[in-house]
Amino acid sequence: MLRAFLRTEAGSTSVLLVATALALLWANSPWGGTYEAFWHTSMGISFGGAEFSLDLRHWVNDGLMTVFFFLIGLEVSYEVRLGQLRDRRLIAVPAVAAFGGMLVPAGVYLLLNYGGPGAGGWGVPIATDTAFVLGLLAVVGARCPDPLRAFLLTLAIVDDVLAIIIIAIFYTDELSVTALITAAVLLAAIMTLRWLKIWRAPAYIVLGFALWVATLESGIHPTLIGIALGVLVFVYAPTDHKLLLAGEAVQEFTSEPSARAAREAALRVQRAVSVNERLQLRLHPWSSYVIVPVFALANAGVQLDGETLRAAVTSPVAIGVALGLLLGKFAGISLGTWLPLRLGWGVLPGNLVWGQLLGGAAVSGIGFTVALFIVDLAFAGSDLHAPAKIGILAGSLLSAGMGWLIFRLAWDRGGVCAPPEAEPAEDLPTTLAVPVGPGDHVRGPADARVTLVEYGDFECPYCGRLHPILEEVLRKNPDVRLVFRHFPLRTLHPRANAAAIVAEAAADRGRFWEMHDILYDNQRFLTDADLEHYAAELDVDPWSDVSRHAARIAVDETSGRDSGVRGTPTLFVNGVRYEGGHDLDSITRAVEESRESA
Structure with a gap:
């Protein structure tokens, strides 16, 4: 599961980069005026006198991105029940590191913007973009990569959950009590279906869409519902009984091939795997290769003319976002990793030295998807949109460069695992001190x-x-x-x-x-x-x-x-x-x- 997830996220990085580049080229082309006009095109559905309409950007940010956060909920549910998050000692270090990696960047941003018009954007530099981080790790070929990626994936899961909580609490303007009660009733209905073990997809799709609309109307951002529904999806390890039934069905098909036997074997094998894992397998490619790139295309376009860049260089918002991602993330994750290790609260997944952890802390400053998401919430209708986006691009590029340098120059040890303090200043012996003997x-x-x-x-x-x-x-x-x-x-x-x-x-x-x-x-x-x-x-x-x-x-x-x-x-x-x-x-x-x- 973890390897498949990593391959999908890392492989989608190139698509995400292309979408970002296209958005920037479009916004800065002779046809740049059509960029905002296109994404503000209204689209909706009507039935009789009732009408529900959003512009294209909101359909992407509030609709498609709910699927993205639904997948995060699925991943959290799986990891807590069957994955690495079962071991509290393995959770403690990346969880504290994720908390530090959000608290310090927000503090850095507020040092420059507290009391100013951009103070509400403190949430922009708090989130890490998992796809870009894992993609960069694949490019630099970091030493002991699997444990480092596992560490960063756990950190990213905690980071995403905290970011969703922050969005729900701090970036909700007004609440509609009627819509909120409706959403609560619909959520209760979904939980009742789950408790009754009724697994009919149409029922969940209808109730889920209605819940999304009710949540949107309530004033709470619907991405919160995405992650909540993902957590509710049933996950289990294959039981011996289900594996036995699947094996028998496959054996029956092998001995007497037929359409009926093939269908039965496919159903038995499918039922042996939880709905959570099946949904992840089906939705991850759509999220990684379609939804997130479309989100980037809809949000990354910012004009980079001379006037805009000059304004960004002196803008506390742009500087705060860039420094929050570059220095805040690095310092917060490094400190958040050192503290629980020093206090004995947890352990690392193994095979990691401080050089690798520092490199991981540096590349975690690549904030993109959720950062752009929060920009749209924090600065809706404001002229601070452009400086904030430029700060995201600058901070992310600088963080990627710093991480690359750490991996390539400081901690590339040529295929040998050794703690940094093990490198002595004196010349090492080159011959075997104790000859081979009977005890070997x-x-x-x-x-x-x-x-x-x-x-x-x-x-x-x-x-x-x-x-x-x-x-x-x-x-x-x-x-x-x-x-x-x-x-x-x-x-x-x-x-x-x-x-x-x-x-x-x-x-x-x-x-x-x-x-x-x-x-x-x-x-x-x-x-x-x-x-x-x-x-x-x-x-x-x-x-x-x-x-x-x-x-x-x-x-x-x-x-x-x-x-x-x-x-x-x-x-x-x-x-x-x-x-x-x-x-x-x-x-x-x-x-x-x-x-x-x-």
Whole structure:
């Protein structure tokens, strides 16, 4: 689910960029006057004497964007019940970071605009644009990308929820009590259908549209209803019973293909997956490739002539928005990440160092979709529209540039996981301090001409990528042996030490390498329950002698530090530190050279 979401959002970034560029070109072309005229074209429906009409921009901002926020509600519901938000310790850090990433930008903006005509725009720099952030991460190729993207996705979910609450509370002008009561009744009807487990799509579509109209008429922004309805959609993990029924239906179709069997198999398989996940799969492409780009096309167009730009350079609104996104987001998210880690409120998802977190904090200053959305609410009918939009564009571009520099110049470590404080000022040893001995874990012949010693961490993604490469080296070179020594990076990988202990428990039963392979094949699943499951498969008691196994791991760590190991994976070829690339060709060449010299 998470990988599919990331691929969709990152892939839509180019479409969103094109839509933004088209909006700017249109607004600044010789036909620029048609831009506002087109989006102010009225469109509606009438029945008898009743009429409901909005201009095109409001149909986009109030209508289509409700689907966008509906998807956010679906994602929140899924993550809370089945995803990463189930683990409170994993939620705490990005949640506090999201709060800091909203509070500080708003403060920066108000420092420049408090008491002025633009004070109401304090909400503009508070939101992060997930699609642009994930798209930029794909371009810069940030190290340890999956955990960083998971961290930023969790942060973005909390950020979006807080932004919706702020819109509902602070950007609602007038309330219609009659429409509000009608909306409450319709929402209660939808909840009743859910409680009765009536899953008829037409009923939900009719009630949902009526609820949207009632909410719009009430004065509350209808996007709040979008996220509320998304949260209400039922989500569940596939039960064994439903999986069994689906399997039987597929087997029946396989043995006796027919239209009836195909329909039954399709229905059974579909019912095994929750409505929430099915809706996400269907609506994400429409939201990412149609709705959000159309929103950008309708809202990003701003005239960038000399007069407008000169006014923006001195405008407290434009400066406040740009600095809020560039400096406020960076400072707020960085502080919001450091504080819960310092106080022990939570943990990171793993594989992250401060350079990556700072880069993520910087690119989170890319505010676009929700920022433009709030501009329309805060400055409706005001001449502050243009400066605010220019501030969004400037702040977002500067934030993207700062994040790119942090990733490329400060923290690109060439495929090795290492904490920033692990880089010493002195020259490191280049030879193995402790020779291979009887206590080592060895795979390969005892009389091998070439010995590879790997200092590894079972949670390190680079070690995971190196694992099949080393297996291929051993397969192609019968005179090579591999020695594995533990070097868990506890500050980066919270599950690495527990995994190492379980591997040592397996070694007591002569099954170290079997456990070694299982752990690398399942790096994303290293909770205590997961480790106990792997141990049960090998008939191993994982926690039989933790203190002795921890001492054994400490011996490996000491020998690694004495050998100059500061990150993982670190390889030694016949006792000499290997400095080449971690690819098959490079390691094979190093083995051949060592074989010749031996």
